[in-house]
Amino acid sequence: xxxxxxxxxxxxxxxxxxxxxxxxxxxxxxxxxxxxxxxxxxxxxxxxxxxxxxxxxxxxxxxxxxxxxxxxxxxxxxxxxxxxxxxxxxxxxxxxxxxxxxxxxxxxxxxxxxxxxxxxxx
Amino acid sequence: xxxxxxxxxxxxxxxxxxxxxxxxxxxxxxxxxxxxxxxxxxxxxxxxxxxxxxxxxxxxxxxxxxxxxxxxxxxxxxxxxxxxxxxxxxxxxxxxxxxxxxxxxxxxxxxxxxxxxxxxxxxxxxxxxxxxxxxxxxxxxxxxxxxxxxxxxxxxxxxxxxxxxxxxxxxxxxxxxxxxxxxxxxxxxxxxxxxxxxxxxxxxxxxxxxxxxxxxxxxxxxxxxxxxxxxxxxxxxxxxxxxxxxxxxxxxxxxxxxxxxxxxxxxx
Numbered sequence: 001x002x003x004x005x006x007x008x009x010x011x012x013x014x015x016x017x018x019x020x021x022x023x024x025x026x027x028x029x030x031x032x033x034x035x036x037x038x039x040x041x042x043x044x045x046x047x048x049x050x051x052x053x054x055x056x057x058x059x060x061x062x063x064x065x066x067x068x069x070x071x072x073x074x075x076x077x078x079x080x081x082x083x084x085x086x087x088x089x090x091x092x093x094x095x096x097x098x099x100x101x102x103x104x105x106x107x108x109x110x111x112x113x114x115x116x117x118x119x120x121x122x
Numbered sequence: 123x124x125x126x127x128x129x130x131x132x133x134x135x136x137x138x139x140x141x142x143x144x145x146x147x148x149x150x151x152x153x154x155x156x157x158x159x160x161x162x163x164x165x166x167x168x169x170x171x172x173x174x175x176x177x178x179x180x181x182x183x184x185x186x187x188x189x190x191x192x193x194x195x196x197x198x199x200x201x202x203x204x205x206x207x208x209x210x211x212x213x214x215x216x217x218x219x220x221x222x223x224x225x226x227x228x229x230x231x232x233x234x235x236x237x238x239x240x241x242x243x244x245x246x247x248x249x250x251x252x253x254x255x256x257x258x259x260x261x262x263x264x265x266x267x268x269x270x271x272x273x274x275x276x277x278x279x280x281x282x283x284x285x286x287x288x289x290x291x292x293x294x295x296x297x298x299x300x301x302x303x304x305x306x307x308x309x310x311x312x313x314x315x316x317x318x319x320x321x322x323x324x325x326x327x328x329x330x331x332x333x334x335x336x337x338x339x340x341x342x343x344x345x346x347x348x349x350x351x352x353x354x355x356x357x358x359x360x361x362x363x364x365x366x367x368x369x370x371x372x373x374x375x376x377x378x379x380x381x382x383x384x385x386x387x388x389x390x
Contacts, residue, residue, distance in 0.1 A: 010355040012144045019152045019348060055359065084356050086381035091388065101389040104382050109345065111188035111387050118389065 002120050003027045003046050006035035007064065008053040008082070013105070017051055017082065020109035021116060034059030034067070042073045048120045051112070052099075054083035054090060062090070065097035066091035082107060130358065130365040131284045137358040144354040158341040162334060169330045172323055189312045190338060196305050200298065207294050217284045224277040231270050238263035 004026045006017045018028040029044065031037040033056045041047060054061040061081055068074060080101040081094050091102050100119055103112060238259050245256030366372035382388065 008355075010141070010358065012141055012148065012354045015145055015148045015152075016348070016352055019148065019155075023155065053177075084359055086383060086386075087380070088380050088382060091382065095390050099390065101387065102382065103387045104384045105356060106349070106384055107387075108385055109349055111385070115387055115389060 001025060001027045001096070002048040003029060004116060004120075005029050005031060005037060005040050005044075005047045005050045006052075007031045007040075007050060007056070007061065009033055010053070011058040013053065013082070016109075017112065020112055021051075023109075024113040024117070026116065033057055034061055034064030037061075037064050038067045038073065040072075041077065042071075045074070046076070048076065049116055050077065050079040050104065051082050051116065052079055053095070054081060054085050060098055062093050063090055065094060065099055069098045080115055080119060082112070124371045128363045129368055133361045133364055137361055140354050141358065144351050148351050151344045151351075155341060155348065156342045158337050158344065161337050162341065165334045165337060169327060169334065172326050172330065185312070185315055189308075192308060193305075196301055196308075196374060199301055203294055203298050203301070208289065210290055210294065214284070214287050217280050217287070220280040221277060224273050224280065227269065227273045231273065233267050234266045235263060238266060239351055273327065 002025075004021050005099070006014050006021075006028055007030075008014050008017070009032050014030050014032075018030065018114065022028055029040060031040050035050075035058045037050065037052060041050065046084045052061040052064060059067070061083065065079060068077070068079070071074065071092075076098040079097050079098065080103065082103045082105060083090075084105045094102060101115055241259030241262065242256060245252035245259055248255065363372060
């Protein structure tokens with residue numbers, strides 16, 4: 001069972017993503033902000049992919065991506081951004097920081113699952 | 123004029139309230155989804171079991187096995203009765219032979235009695251010289267009477283057996299008749315039991331199928347309801363901008379024309 005880290009300050013989003021991916025057979029671990037997310041990535045080598053919000057307290061999603069990249073915490077770990085933001089500039093920043101995908105909320109559960117499956121396929 | 127911290131407090135309380143409610147509803151719906159899935163799996167298993175009951179296992183097989191056993195038993199009974207009938211027929215012939223032999227013995231006895239009487243007459247004529255011959259003639263007569271008695275007993279017994287034969291044959295035929303009638307009734311009942319079992323299986327299969335569809339609809343509806351709970355996060359984010367907008371720190375923003383729209387997925 002592949003383990004997915006869900007990083008979002010909203011408990012309801014973590015629940016929604018967790019249910020969607022959990023029903024698809026993934027195991028879920030959660031973090032409430034980018035700092036906790038980066039810690040989880042550094043600590044847990046079994047995490048297969050990350051679903052991450054952008055706007056969060058303490059450390060936002062793009063800052064977390066940059067930290068993971070600069071500190072080479074888990075090179076090659078796929079990170080999918082899940083946010084209400086649709087701004088192309090932010091998307092480019094995320095892409096440059098190593099994000100592998102971008103989904104604008106509200107999401108369709110089956111599309112999220114398909115994207116995560118694709119990112120964790122290899 | 124309401125102060126910004128007050129607005130902030132109201133917003134946070136509103137967000138907290140909706141968040142708790144949405145989490146609770148989400149939890150309930152996820153339980154409904156999980157239960158519906160398990161229910162669907164159970165229904166699927168029951169459906170497969172009921173559907174395959176006619177050919178593979180269960181009541182259908184038990185009935186067929188019972189039917190085969192009973193038919194086997196009836197076959198053995200029929201063969202035994204037929205053997206018994208043949209034995210009776212053969213015995214009737216043998217009894218007839220005994221009676222014929224008895225008649226022959228009677229004829230011989232008449233001859234031997236006459237012979238004994240003649241011998242006694244001859245012995246009397248000879249006087250003293252024929253005394254020993256007279257004893258043998260008397261013994262011969264006694265022997266004939268004894269044989270006649272035994273022959274009579276044998277003939278009586280043979281006659282009784284002969285008279286009992288039709289009863290035994292009738293009982294044997296009645297058994298065959300009852301067995302045939304039972305087989306007819308048994309076949310009819312077996313067929314009606316099989317038909318009832320088939321009808322019941324079809325009914326259960328149809329009800330299970332409908333139940334499975336209803337359960338599938340509950341699952342889909344719950345999942346749709348679950349996905350609608352996503353409203354809470356964007357609403358909370360919008361609400362959190364109100365204090366900043368009221369204080370003038372931030373202006374109300376609208377989405378740019380180049381922005382990626384909701385639900386869209388981009389993989390790099």
